[in-house]
Amino acid sequence: MSRGSFVFSPTALRSLAVDAEMLERQRHSRQARSCSGYMLKKEARDRAAQRLSVTPAAAAPPAVCRDAVVQNALYTGDVEVCSSSSPEARVNMVIEPQGGDMRWTPDGEGLWSLTYEQELTTPLHITASRGFTDCLCLLLQRGANVDLAPGGITALHEACENCQPECTRLLLLHGANANAVSEDGLMPLHFCSLPESLECAKYLLQYGAVINGRSLEEDDTPLHTAARNGLVEHVEMYLRYGAHVDRPNNQGLTALNAACAQPQERPLLDRYFRVCQILIGAGADVRTLDQDKRTPLHLACKNANPRDVPMHNILKVVWFKTSHQPERVVRALLNHGSIRLWPGNLPLHCSESPRTIEVLLNVYSRLKVNDKWVESVPPESYKAHQYFYDSVFALAQTPRSLQHLCRCRIRIVLDGRLHKAIPKLNLPTFLKNYLLLDYRGYVH
CATH class of the missing domain: 1.25.40.20 (Ankyrin repeat-containing domain)
Incomplete structure (x- = not known):
C-alpha cells in the first residue's frame, strides 16, 4: 500500500x-x-x-x-x-x-x-x-x-x-x-x-x-461584486454605465443588501458606508428583503457599522465588534425610534462595551439593580471599567437624577422624531447631545 x-x-x-x-x-x-x-x-x-x-x-x-x-x-x-x-x-x-x-x-x-x-x-x-x-x-x-x-x-x-x-x-x-x-x-x-x-x-x-451580466451560479451582477467588496469607484462607474441598482441575485440580495451583509473590518467601514450612500443616492430600495426576510438595516447592524445604521442583531455582535464602536449603532437606533431592550440584568455580551450599556440604561427612568447585575460582569471587565460599573451598581440605593428624568420625559414626548426635532431646539449643543444619549462614561 x-x-x-x-x-x-x-x-x-x-x-x-x-x-x-x-x-x-x-x-x-x-x-x-x-x-x-x-x-x-x-x-x-x-x-x-x-x-x-x-x-x-x-x-x-x-x-x-x-x-x-x-x-x-x-x-x-x-x-x-x-x-x-x-x-x-x-x-x-x-x-x-x-x-x-x-x-x-x-x-x-x-x-x-x-x-x-x-x-x-x-x-x-x-x-x-x-x-x-x-x-x-x-x-x-x-x-x-x-x-x-x-x-x-x-x-x-x-x-x-x-x-x-x-x-x-x-x-x-x-x-x-x-x-x-x-x-x-x-x-x-x-x-x-x-x-x-x-x-x-x-x-x-x-x-x-x-454591465448587467449575471454569474451562472449566484446570479450576481458586477455591481453585486463591487458592492460586496466595498469598491466605491467601481460602483460609481457601473452605475454610470447603466447597472441596475435593485436587481436581486438568487438569494434575494440587491447590491445594497450585499454591501451591508459583507463582514467588514474596521478600516473598511467608511468605504462600505460610502458604497451604501452611493447606492441609496442612485435609488436603491432600503426596504428590500432578501430570502431570509432581512432588510439592509438588519444586515448592517449585524456587522456593527455605525455609519450605516434592528437592535437584537447589533447586541448579538457587541462582544467581538467593540472596535467598531457598536454603541453608535445602538444610539442611532434608539434615536430613530427602535424598540428598547429591558435590562433585566446587564447583557453579558456587552460587558466589554460600557458605552453600549450606558446608552441602553439611559432610555429608562427607573432601573431595578440587583445582585445579578454585579455577578454578570466578569472580573476583568469590572477592573478595566470600574468607575462606570460602580456608578451603575450605585443605582441599587439611589434613584435616577432629576436631569435624567427630564431627559426621559422629553424623549417620550418626541418619540419617533428625536433625530429631527432635537437638533432644531433652541438649546446649547451639550444639552442636545445629552438628549440624544451622548456618552459620559457613567450613569446618574
Missing part, C-alpha cells in the same frame, strides 16, 4: 464511487452551462466566428509544455528566452504547474491516494496574470489564442483578477472576449474584486463587457 492511501470497506467504496460519479456529472454539467452561457451572447458568437475564419489552426489541440527552461522564462518574464524558444506552433501550449492543493483521488483499484491538484495554464495566462507585457505582446503577435481556457478561465480573467490593466487592454485589443464565461460561470468583470482592478474594469466596459 502506498503512502498517503488507505483501504475502504466495500460499502464505503460503493458510496465513494457514487460520490465520484456525481461530482463528475456536476463538473460536466457546470462546463455545459458555461458553454451554453458563452454561446448565448451575440458578441461572443461573432468574435468566435471571426477568429475561426482568420486562425483556423487555433482549433487544433494544444501541445503540453514540460520544458523547464521555457516555463522558467514565462514565470520570470524573460522576453529574450521566450523569443528564442517559443515558435508560433508553441504559443498555445498547455502547462501543468508543479504543486497545488492536496486532494484525495481514486486509483481505480479500491484505493484513494493524496495527490496534488493540478490546474492547467498557458503562456498567455502566466504572462497576463503577472503583468509581463513584453512577453504577452510577443505571444499575441505570434497568434496565441486569447480565449483559450484549459484551466476553466481565460487569460483575460486572470489579468483582471490580478489587477493588470495593461495586460487587460492588450488582450482586449487582440480580440479577447470581454464577456467570456469561466468554468464557474463568472465573467471578467466579476473578477474585478479589488480597488486596484478599476482600470481593468474600465477597459472591459470600453470593449463591450455586459
Whole structure:
C-alpha cells in the first residue's frame, strides 16, 4: 500500500464511487452551462466566428509544455528566452504547474491516494496574470489564442483578477472576449474584486463587457461584486454605465443588501458606508428583503457599522465588534425610534462595551439593580471599567437624577422624531447631545 492511501470497506467504496460519479456529472454539467452561457451572447458568437475564419489552426489541440527552461522564462518574464524558444506552433501550449492543493483521488483499484491538484495554464495566462507585457505582446503577435481556457478561465480573467490593466487592454485589443464565461460561470468583470482592478474594469466596459451580466451560479451582477467588496469607484462607474441598482441575485440580495451583509473590518467601514450612500443616492430600495426576510438595516447592524445604521442583531455582535464602536449603532437606533431592550440584568455580551450599556440604561427612568447585575460582569471587565460599573451598581440605593428624568420625559414626548426635532431646539449643543444619549462614561 502506498503512502498517503488507505483501504475502504466495500460499502464505503460503493458510496465513494457514487460520490465520484456525481461530482463528475456536476463538473460536466457546470462546463455545459458555461458553454451554453458563452454561446448565448451575440458578441461572443461573432468574435468566435471571426477568429475561426482568420486562425483556423487555433482549433487544433494544444501541445503540453514540460520544458523547464521555457516555463522558467514565462514565470520570470524573460522576453529574450521566450523569443528564442517559443515558435508560433508553441504559443498555445498547455502547462501543468508543479504543486497545488492536496486532494484525495481514486486509483481505480479500491484505493484513494493524496495527490496534488493540478490546474492547467498557458503562456498567455502566466504572462497576463503577472503583468509581463513584453512577453504577452510577443505571444499575441505570434497568434496565441486569447480565449483559450484549459484551466476553466481565460487569460483575460486572470489579468483582471490580478489587477493588470495593461495586460487587460492588450488582450482586449487582440480580440479577447470581454464577456467570456469561466468554468464557474463568472465573467471578467466579476473578477474585478479589488480597488486596484478599476482600470481593468474600465477597459472591459470600453470593449463591450455586459454591465448587467449575471454569474451562472449566484446570479450576481458586477455591481453585486463591487458592492460586496466595498469598491466605491467601481460602483460609481457601473452605475454610470447603466447597472441596475435593485436587481436581486438568487438569494434575494440587491447590491445594497450585499454591501451591508459583507463582514467588514474596521478600516473598511467608511468605504462600505460610502458604497451604501452611493447606492441609496442612485435609488436603491432600503426596504428590500432578501430570502431570509432581512432588510439592509438588519444586515448592517449585524456587522456593527455605525455609519450605516434592528437592535437584537447589533447586541448579538457587541462582544467581538467593540472596535467598531457598536454603541453608535445602538444610539442611532434608539434615536430613530427602535424598540428598547429591558435590562433585566446587564447583557453579558456587552460587558466589554460600557458605552453600549450606558446608552441602553439611559432610555429608562427607573432601573431595578440587583445582585445579578454585579455577578454578570466578569472580573476583568469590572477592573478595566470600574468607575462606570460602580456608578451603575450605585443605582441599587439611589434613584435616577432629576436631569435624567427630564431627559426621559422629553424623549417620550418626541418619540419617533428625536433625530429631527432635537437638533432644531433652541438649546446649547451639550444639552442636545445629552438628549440624544451622548456618552459620559457613567450613569446618574
